[in-house]
Amino acid sequence: MSRTRIAAVIGKELREFRRNRLLVGSMVVYPALFTALPIATFFAREPSVASASLSNHIGLSLLYMLLIPLVVPATIAGFAIVGEREAGTLEPFLTTPIRPEEILIGKATAIAMPALAIAYGVYGLFLLAVELFAHSFVASAVFHSNQVLAQPVFIPLLTAWSIWVGIAISTRVGDVRVAQQLTVLGSLPPLAITSLMTFGIIKPTLTLAVILAAVLLAVDLAGWRIVTTMFNRERLIIGTTPRHTRRQKATNPH
């Protein structure tokens, strides 16, 4: 693999993101939405509230924040391949010596950079706001909850999941909007498990959290390999995989 080519893809993608108002807008709107509600309700909390209710509330708020590393990369990743195809830039791009692995790593890294920055940034802001403005009883409960430590671990794992799901869908569908909608849907399953833990349907233990994190990590690491096998130059250009190519299980020339 060539670092120069990967760096070229990352640089180009980041420049394009910056100048795409729709993407910048969705990077701002979704995080704002998923942060405003928890912060507002925390400020309104009175110290008299029952500790079980407060714990649930903390879980729910942090769950909202976990939507950021899922939804932000999903909106960009859904655009990654099908967006290039719609703009007519995919074919010239594929005529260069770049390998599928390099394209995928370059694009995934470029998506992860703003997504992680936003997710961690917003989480930091949330904690800062709680520390500065929430009642001390509420702030203490937040900083002593298990979720507050789990959050930084799950942010990159969920981001990677969302990116691979998004790119995989983006290589398969023919319309940007469909890709983005399917990607958001496809990125939600890990959140479902987290939700079950948050609401006590599955007992949230440290062991379970570690297992879940390990499984997500394994899936994320396998993600780029799986997506690479789905990445077929011929299918991306023509729209179908030829029968003889499928029979030979040969991907298009790298």
Place this chain on the structure above:
Amino acid sequence: MNPTGNRGEGVAETPSDGRSEPADPGLTAAGSTAKAVLVVERLSKQFGDRVAVSDVSFTLAAGEVFGFLGPNGAGKTTTVRLLGTLIAPTSGSAVVAGIPLEPENGVEIRQRISIMPENPGLYLRLTVSENLRFFAGLYSLQQPQQRISRALEAVNLSDRANDLCGSLSKGLRQRAGLARALLNDPAILFLDEPTSGLDPAATREVHELIDNLRDRGVTVFLTTHRLDEAERLCDRVAILNTTLRTIGRPSDLRAQLFAASLLVRTKHPLAHPEELFAAITGVQGWQSDDLRTYTLAVTDPEAVAPELTRALVAAGADVLSIGEGRHSLEDVYLELVDEDVEASTR
């Protein structure tokens, strides 16, 4: 057209319809056989039950401007994609820029060639120079800035380097696409319908650029359905209609398909054209649509013309002009494509 007749002709071809053009080493620039940069042998591509390209064979010499003509759906773009390793052939083989066309050689082949698709596919939110920098990175070029400057100079676009591609006219985008395609100094430059959708002024600019590339010795594989373009720019042309129908220099193709002819125009209809033309040695036949213009099939125009002139004057004809009949590449193209249409309706 190739007035000097001195570029890249020393390679044998085998069109699938059997009209073969023998190698002619005497026509190469240095008087010796030019090195082949592209050798295609019986290349075929099928999409499901549909045959896109069948049994195509040809060779392209270094420095040659080669025209690949055919109607819409003839398989021109498919051939370019096959040779550019974007899609895999169903059968057949090729050697592209000295490298066998195999899946494992894809990266190496793409490193040595350039393809400019019909739509130049620039990133419209990036500037011209940012687009080129991105592609310079994809080709892992040394000294990218120098390469970019050189490519922009080659297409006269240096002054627009910092403009967003989205703000450029279609003609300028085509130039930027050409600059991108020149970045890696390709052994073969594939241009797929480079003037499609351009206005006449922009088309002329692109033609001038291709002329410049020819002068710089760049090997160009030009697909087009604009016959005037092919006739003007290409040393040799191939006509494709799923199979390769013919290949050669435009002048040779004309000679191959059409008999030599003389064109006679008179002010009034000739009284007895049958008798007049039958008496002239070397006239093989004649036809007239309006009885004022006569097309004569002749063995040798130069030998027949003087005798014909004398005969016409002797017959009291009011001769307006006598000239050699010229067939354009369009005539060659239509003749072959019409043959295909007739064959398919039989």
